Amino acid sequence: MKTAAIIGAGLGGLSASIYLKSKGWNVDVYEAQSFPGGKAAEETFDGYRFDIGPSLVTMPWVFEDVFKTAGKDINKELTLVKLKEICTYFLSDGTYLKAWSDLDNFGRDLEKIAPGSQKSLKRYLKEAEKAHRLGGNLFLTQPIHEIRTLLKPSTLLKLVRFAGIHPFSTLNKINKKYFKDPRIVQLFNRYATYNGSSPFLTPATMIIIPFIEYIGGGYGIGEGIYEIPKKIHKAAVDLGVKFYFNQRVEKINLQNKKLRGISTKYADKDYDAVVSDADVLSTYDKLLDLPDLKQAKRYKKLEPSSSGIVFYWGINRTFEELSVNNIFFSSNYPAEFKAMFEEKTMPEEPTVYVNITSKLTPSDAPEGCENWFVLLNAPADCNQNWNEIVSNARKATINLLSKRLGTNIESHIETEGILTPPHIEKRTGSTYGSLYGISSNTKMSAFMRHRNRSKNIKGLYFCSSSAHPGGGMPLVISSGKICANLIEKFSGD
Numbered sequence: 001m002k003t004a005a006i007i008g009a010g011l012g013g014l015s016a017s018i019y020l021k022s023k024g025w026n027v028d029v030y031e032a033q034s035f036p037g038g039k040a041a042e043e044t045f046d047g048y049r050f051d052i053g054p055s056l057v058t059m060p061w062v063f064e065d066v067f068k069t070a071g072k073d074i075n076k077e078l079t080l081v082k083l084k085e086i087c088t089y090f091l092s093d094g095t096y097l098k099a100w101s102d103l104d105n106f107g108r109d110l111e112k113i114a115p116g117s118q119k120s121l122k123r124y125l126k127e128a129e130k131a132h133r134l135g136g137n138l139f140l141t142q143p144i145h146e147i148r149t150l151l152k153p154s155t156l157l158k159l160v161r162f163a164g165i166h167p168f169s170t171l172n173k174i175n176k177k178y179f180k181d182p183r184i185v186q187l188f189n190r191y192a193t194y195n196g197s198s199p200f201l202t203p204a205t206m207i208i209i210p211f212i213e214y215i216g217g218g219y220g221i222g223e224g225i226y227e228i229p230k231k232i233h234k235a236a237v238d239l240g241v242k243f244y245f246n247q248r249v250e251k252i253n254l255q256n257k258k259l260r261g262i263s264t265k266y267a268d269k270d271y272d273a274v275v276s277d278a279d280v281l282s283t284y285d286k287l288l289d290l291p292d293l294k295q296a297k298r299y300k301k302l303e304p305s306s307s308g309i310v311f312y313w314g315i316n317r318t319f320e321e322l323s324v325n326n327i328f329f330s331s332n333y334p335a336e337f338k339a340m341f342e343e344k345t346m347p348e349e350p351t352v353y354v355n356i357t358s359k360l361t362p363s364d365a366p367e368g369c370e371n372w373f374v375l376l377n378a379p380a381d382c383n384q385n386w387n388e389i390v391s392n393a394r395k396a397t398i399n400l401l402s403k404r405l406g407t408n409i410e411s412h413i414e415t416e417g418i419l420t421p422p423h424i425e426k427r428t429g430s431t432y433g434s435l436y437g438i439s440s441n442t443k444m445s446a447f448m449r450h451r452n453r454s455k456n457i458k459g460l461y462f463c464s465s466s467a468h469p470g471g472g473m474p475l476v477i478s479s480g481k482i483c484a485n486l487i488e489k490f491s492g493d
């Protein structure tokens, strides 16, 4: 039986372990922390439960597939709750708008505040559907850097057609083409942040993201998002994958430029394949000690995706006007992205995302209270003064929320946790604390992510957010599957 080591039990690593084990490999997973999930962790304090990272599930079919491969039914493992109200928006002028999953309802409410938008929404989603049909499947499920993939006539045809769907425009430009009201343009511009990018730079093909959310649905998990890695981990264990927690891989060992195995504090072990769910840069710099390899140098030059500042607030009252997901838009969106990507700091007034799982699962907060996960997009870490930045951002967030909700939010915070970009790097090894690997701020970014199979080191594979197809829970699960397929294909070569 061939053997593989997986470095990291983030969702990418967990997925790779299941797909590879199901192909008959012997799989060991090494995880530096004491629990699976990586960025998708949870914490409980003072009677409140918080998901530390992801809050919204999209593309449920990707999750379904990984459970099915492990012989499990997702609906028996998790309570997937399709959100009727995907998000409540507090637009920059204070207008309140619910994005319903029922598109007739959403269109009707859009029309009330921005006449003409109902028709535009239909046309916009049709355009997005076309982009998804032509390129979505190819980019999200195939190893796009493999010559064997690229030379397939079906891939070439898709790439030619894909080139016809606005890669040279930006998300902001295409949104302005469809929606005349700047507040609605801002609403659809926010989807650039789903992969840590700027709507003013990211290609218009990113309209695939709202398509996936509105057509595929936005979901919460009744037991909390952390239940996803917990249950995938259990499914992997039931399948026979071995996990070694609290065991950081210190080195990937090579022999004549070919992979040999890995070393931890406790042992050196040989493997036929190694899959790194650790960040690409830390894999080159720390695990391979090859910072000067061409691929490492190329990757280092790419712009990291945005990071985040999160406040986990226990709030001592409930807010009926809020949903599970809520966005409070700033009045100057371009300034936010300029601050984040050019000045590497926070804007004076940030857009604020508030996720409240106690609306779905009341036991996540004490009775009469709510657990607020308050996320601000933030620049990747480059040694900024985070104490000062976080303190100013906290004040700006409280000001914005207090103004929009008509109450002094500070007085309702009874307990608090804080996550910053340096914390994200420390907890998960994500270089610069970036949430989604590299940004998608260039026309070619879909091709710039790190390939899944190393070109230089036979037997080495990459499945984290920094590898193809990118960050976000469904994408890293897909990355794990792509790696397992590649290992099967190339292990005999």
Ligand SMILES: Cc1cc2nc3c(=O)[nH]c(=O)nc-3n(C[C@H](O)[C@H](O)[C@H](O)COP(=O)(O)OP(=O)(O)OC[C@H]3O[C@@H](n4cnc5c(N)ncnc54)[C@H](O)[C@@H]3O)c2cc1C
Binding pocket: 007, 008, 009, 010, 011, 012, 013, 030, 031, 032, 033, 036, 037, 038, 039, 040, 052, 053, 054, 055, 056, 057, 058, 247, 248, 249, 250, 277, 278, 279, 287, 308, 310, 375, 424, 427, 428, 429, 430, 435, 436, 463, 464, 465, 466, 470, 471, 472, 473, 474, 476
């Ligand atoms: C605040 C926040 C909000 C987010 N919101 C969403 C959302 O709403 N929806 C969504 O889909 N996605 C969201 N994401 C992104 C999503 O969480 C990530 O893209 C995804 O979980 C990353 O998975 P990964 O496989 O790349 O690994 P990670 O989660 O980064 O895990 C990597 C694992 O590898 C381990 N590791 C690293 N180096 C070593 C080593 N040398 N030896 C052993 N173990 C090692 C780490 O300890 C870690 O457990 C969010 C992320 C954050 C932080």
